Amino acid sequence: MTDQMMSHCPLTPHLGLDVAASLLLAVAQQKNLEGYVGFADLPNQVYRKSVKRGFEFTLMVVGESGLGKSTLINSLFLTDLYSSEYPGPSHRIKQTVQVEQSKVLIKEGGVQLLLTIVDTPGFGDAVDNSNCWQPVIDHIDSKFEDYLNAESRVNRRQMPDSRVHSCLYFIAPSGHGLKPLDIEFMKRLHEKVNIIPLIAKADTLTPEECQQFKKQIMREIQEHKIKIYEFPEVHDEEESKLAKKIKDRLPLAVVGSNTSVEVNGKRVRGRQYPWGIAEVENGEHCDFTILRDMLIRTHMQDLKDVTNNVHYENYRSRKLAAVTYNGVENDKNKSQLTKLDTVEGISPLAQMEEERREHVAKMKKMEMEMEQVFEMKVKEKIQKLKDSEAELQRRHEQMKKNLEAQHKELEEKRRQLEEDKANWETQRQLEQQKLDATRTLEKNKKKGKIF
């Protein structure tokens, strides 16, 4: 199972000619042209075609109610997508998080954009917010699934791209850091969609507080290894400076407003307070212009590309790998695939369940076997130990016997010795007596001689 099948290759907004050119170069020699051929006009052709076709873009906004999401969308696209008659959160008392889509067709300079805004009312509003991200995940997955099915069809003429290209996540301006809900949500969705975190209602914060808050948020994002949308590497000197400037100001602190007020004789969009006017389009007041430029003017195509190349491919490989788990090669299956859920009559999810169960059963069996082996070995060892103990005992007995025998022998010998001694003693006595007797006899004899 490969997680990222393609590394993200930056495609310019107009065409994939860079990639095509580099491929060509790999197989062909570079030739210098001797006259004007005319294919330098290709970009314009692609451009004209895409303008005719029109563009699509889906943007999701997520955040607690009251953070100014609707106002920001209105300000970004200068339309009244959420008009004042649209029921605000005070009227929407929902028990579960809903996912709502609204489409609008915007035309500007001959280019038309079909913009879809996906809203999530009720997110984070209840007392118990566990799993409030689940409807969002389900929605994104269902859009991916639709696209996958459309891609796998035989007749592919109409392929509407309704995948979610970008998700604007609104962070409440507490000034301290991310809330547990923010972290949970981002951890679960950073692999499925491009997350762009924004600090909502940024006119609450003074510039120092804002800096502090941004640093804290970036620190926490890195700590939890959350992958937010990153700006692609640009090779142009000027553009890279710009990109770096944007990177330093992440997450963007925005203020939204669609009402215009008068400042120094000019009419600008802003919010009027008793102490001053916070201008929406002033770069020093908030990062709204950066967001708008990035989202619409420079990086819209890149967002779509990253969604297509990275997030969608991840989803697709996971889905297909689950289906083909039983050893059939990916390629073979891809060509045979018509509908995903008729392979062997089991849907991929059930397949996964079954495999998991098998795996678990196998593990259990292995465990039991190991336990048995272990027990056997233990028994053997005990037996051996017992044997050696018995052996030792026996030898000990043996030795004792030997000792005993030796003792007896010794006793015997001693007795013998005693006996001999006694004998010898008696002998000596006898001898002595005899000697005495002879001596007396001799004496007597001597004496007798005198007689």
Next chain:
Amino acid sequence: MSDSVVDLRPVKPAPSPASMEKPSVDFSYVGIDAILEQMRRKAMKQGFELNIMVVGQSGLGKSTLMNTLFKSKVSRRTGLGSADERIPKTVEIKSISHEIEEKGVRMKLTVIDTPGFGDHINNENCWQPIMRFINEQYEQYLQEEININRKTRIPDSRVHCCIYFIPPTGHSLRPLDVEFMRRLSKVVNIVPVIAKADTLTLEERDFFKNKIREELQANDIDVYPQKEFDEDAEDRAINERIRGMVPFAVVGSDQECQVNGRRLLGRKTKWGTIEVENIAHCEFAYLRDLLIRSHMQNIKDITSSIHYEGYRVRRLNECNAQTNGFDEQDVTSHEL
């Protein structure tokens, strides 16, 4: 000339007809009003106690507001580093006491903070530790009171006032806010405030306030000053005016900045400076006047005579029920 009613008023000597001068000694003055002076001296010697609890999600400016109210660093943040504190796993209750003095009047101020309230993903029952704490304080006072050998001055640790911070969404109250205020308005005086009110323009602020008042009424939540405790017409007039302004939209700041050559408490942004004490900017001044300058004693009285008495009655009923062998479940309790 027998008067059945004896007139005890001292009789004024009849003024001499042509005299326009005041008498050198005023015989009509007894001096009963000097008792006020005596009370003042006694109060100054004794000092006052005030226990304020602040409740709200983290990051709403509770500690800053406390510092601004009492013009000194009274909150728990002062001792520790401010940015790197972790959200505690359960709601904790932390109370910090300070002795502050002004013009000879001493006050023991206790600020009770509740970190962790409303910060988790699942906030069910996050009000329970707070209710338990409040009831514990009442219990402590009750135990002291029914002691046989009582102290002359029972230390008063009951929560007099609970300031609830509403996040400035601009739309309506959240379910969590409604739940909390519904349960706690029965045991303690709640003063709801809109936190970080510099987010809202004036029109948004008015709309938000109306919405909140409607919701409070719809849910039967009685915040301070409560309608039912108005004593007479004069009180009612004052309180009606206050009720028209509740909840107060406040901005807190404990840093000074320069405005027109003067140094004031405020927040400096790129488009202007928000002055905390300017009533055109925010309603902090009204809140401070209510809490400290005009209604402090009233708050304490309501706590001791109404909320505490209510608790006491409940407790004593429970004890009676126990001794009389009644079923304990018959007794109503405000605890969940």
